[in-house]
Amino acid sequence: MHVPTDVTLLTEGTYPYVHGGVSTWCxxxxxxxxxxxxxxxxxxxxxEEPVVWPLPAQVAxxxxxxxxxxxxxxxxxxxRTLRRFLSGYExxxxxxxDPDFEPYFAEELYELAEFALxxxxxxxxxxxxxxxxxxxxxxxxxxxxxCQDRPSLREAITATDLLEHALRPLAVQPxxxxxxxxxxxxxxxxxxxxxxxxxxxxxxxxxxxxxxxERYLCMxxxxxxxxxxxxxxxxxxxxxxxxYRGADVVAPCNRYNRRWEEQGGCEPSRIRTVYNGVDPDxxxxxxxxxxxxxxxxxGRIDPIKDLETLLRAVALAAREVPGLRxxxxxxxxxxxxHYEAQLRxxxxxxxxxxxxxxxxxxAQVREAYAAGSVVALSSISEGFPFSVIEAMSVGxxxxxxxxxxxxxxxxxxxxxxxxxxxxxxxxxxxELLRDAGRRRALGAAARARVLEHFTVDxxxxxxxxxxxxxxxxxxxxxxxxxxxxxxxxxxxxx
Numbered sequence: 466m467h468v469p470t471d472v473t474l475l476t477e478g479t480y481p482y483v484h485g486g487v488s489t490w491c492x493x494x495x496x497x498x499x500x501x502x503x504x505x506x507x508x509x510x511x512x513e514e515p516v517v518w519p520l521p522a523q524v525a526x527x528x529x530x531x532x533x534x535x536x537x538x539x540x541x542x543x544x545r546t547l548r549r550f551l552s553g554y555e556x557x558x559x560x561x562x563d564p565d566f567e568p569y570f571a572e573e574l575y576e577l578a579e580f581a582l583x584x585x586x587x588x589x590x591x592x593x594x595x596x597x598x599x600x601x602x603x604x605x606x607x608x609x610x611x612c613q614d615r616p617s618l619r620e621a622i623t624a625t626d627l628l629e630h631a632l633r634p635l636a637v638q639p640x641x642x643x644x645x646x647x648x649x650x651x652x653x654x655x656x657x658x659x660x661x662x663x664x665x666x667x668x669x670x671x672x673x674x675x676x677x678x679e680r681y682l683c684m685x686x687x688x689x690x691x692x693x694x695x696x697x698x699x700x701x702x703x704x705x706x707x708x709y710r711g712a713d714v715v716a717p718c719n720r721y722n723r724r725w726e727e728q729g730g731c732e733p734s735r736i737r738t739v740y741n742g743v744d745p746d747x748x749x750x751x752x753x754x755x756x757x758x759x760x761x762x763x764g765r766i767d768p769i770k771d772l773e774t775l776l777r778a779v780a781l782a783a784r785e786v787p788g789l790r791x792x793x794x795x796x797x798x799x800x801x802x803h804y805e806a807q808l809r810x811x812x813x814x815x816x817x818x819x820x821x822x823x824x825x826x827x828a829q830v831r832e833a834y835a836a837g838s839v840v841a842l843s844s845i846s847e848g849f850p851f852s853v854i855e856a857m858s859v860g861x862x863x864x865x866x867x868x869x870x871x872x873x874x875x876x877x878x879x880x881x882x883x884x885x886x887x888x889x890x891x892x893x894x895x896e897l898l899r900d901a902g903r904r905r906a907l908g909a910a911a912r913a914r915v916l917e918h919f920t921v922d923x924x925x926x927x928x929x930x931x932x933x934x935x936x937x938x939x940x941x942x943x944x945x946x947x948x949x950x951x952x953x954x955x956x957x958x959x
Contacts, residue, residue, distance in 0.1 A: 471504065473646065530634055539581065542580075551596060554590075562696065600696075624696045627693070650676035718738070758898045764850075771884065774885055783820065793823050808823075858916075865879060878911035
């Protein structure tokens with residue numbers, strides 16, 4: 466089979482600038498295919514983030530797209546050019562606000578991309594007074610629900626600013642050869658869509674967590690006015706649908722994600738489930754448990770991990786398990802340090818401050834799982850978390866929230882509880898902490914499940930086949946599965 470020489474990984478807030486599950490997965494793919502030449506186009510915050518992953522020789526280039534740093538440069542549109550831009554931009558905004566105009570979204574998105582790629586400054590055009598006034602005018606149209614909110618000019622400026630930052634990846638020259646591989650949904654897909662549209666480059670879209678679902682969760686918690694939320698959630702929803710329609714292959718890391726993808730318009734024949742995998746030699750079985758009853762957790766200290774629920778669960782479980790400890794391994798990403806401070810305050814208020822240890826990042830992640838009698842996961846959103854399958858490979862039983870593909874990973878080798886329910890998690894922790902025999906049995910079953918289904922060799926082999934194109938329209942290989950259920954050109958020169 467023919468495997469393309471060049472693969473461009475499109476990332477957002479992950480590899481090679483941040484540690485975490487998706488970054489680990491990227492590193493596995495890159496190191497697993499030394500015969501290829503990889504390019505990484507990473508969406509970052511400021512553009513000043515250092516590369517924190519050691520890069521093998523097959524990574525030929527790394528470039529950053531700062532979403533919140535200095536904007537891309539370009540010619541400033543005026544006169545007829547600006548009026549033509551604003552006419553298309555009005556249709557683009559209507560698509561975000563009115564279902565009757567949604568068919569305009571894709572074409573106007575690509576018009577925005579072409580505008581930027583042919584040398585015009587998309588940032589300046591979107592920040593122009595005409596663009597802001599266009600949004601304010603549309604919001605007040607009587608046939609739109611936003612009319613009753615009487616949006617202010619300030620809210621129009623806020624929404625315009627958010628949209629301008631989100632659209633910055635359109636100004637980046639997309640890959641013109643090989644394969645474009647968006648390793649997550651959302652904004653990282655934008656250069657891949659442009660590559661497919663303007664250069665015919667095949668696009669593979671992987672999904673770990675559901676980007677759209679996480680945007681719903683985050684936007685609803687932000688203090689934005691309703692019209693601002695409506696506009697941005699409309700953008701993210703339509704971008705997800707265009708991504709599902711435009712990708713040659715959509716490769717979720719679990720079956721749970723398929724429901725969102727099929728409902729978003731992706732044909733089931735283009736979906737290939739490829740589970741995440743671990744190296745069972747690196748995550749070897751840990752024999753001895755800690756002397757004290759201990760719950761361990763490993764990951765990124767982030768609100769989506771809902772560590773408040775874990776702290777509350779441990780506080781409840783400590784009433785029944787004397788000497789219970791909680792060890793948290795991981796660090797808060799830049800800009801989220803306040804969240805760790807909130808967690809420390811909460812632990813103190815719950816009376817377990819002395820029993821909770823914030824260990825920070827650890828060089829050998831296996832030791833984080835070995836440090837616990839039980840490994841916990843309390844997230845409100847996940848894809849197919851490495852922390853779960855790594856803990857399983859180490860032979861530790863898990864107590865996890867039933868979100869995303871966690872149930873598919875765990876099977877019957879761990880306990881599942883509803884998200885945001887500390888009492889349910891506490892009960893599950895107590896059950897396992899009190900029963901050493903059950904812990905050993907579940908840990909052994911977990912290790913066996915990883916060896917059978919979730920090894921890194923399987924993951925890499927599946928993606929090698931997808932890069933070669935053999936997965937498109939063909940029967941699935943071992944870890945690449947087809948669905949049996951169905952829920953409800955070129956850029957013109959400047």
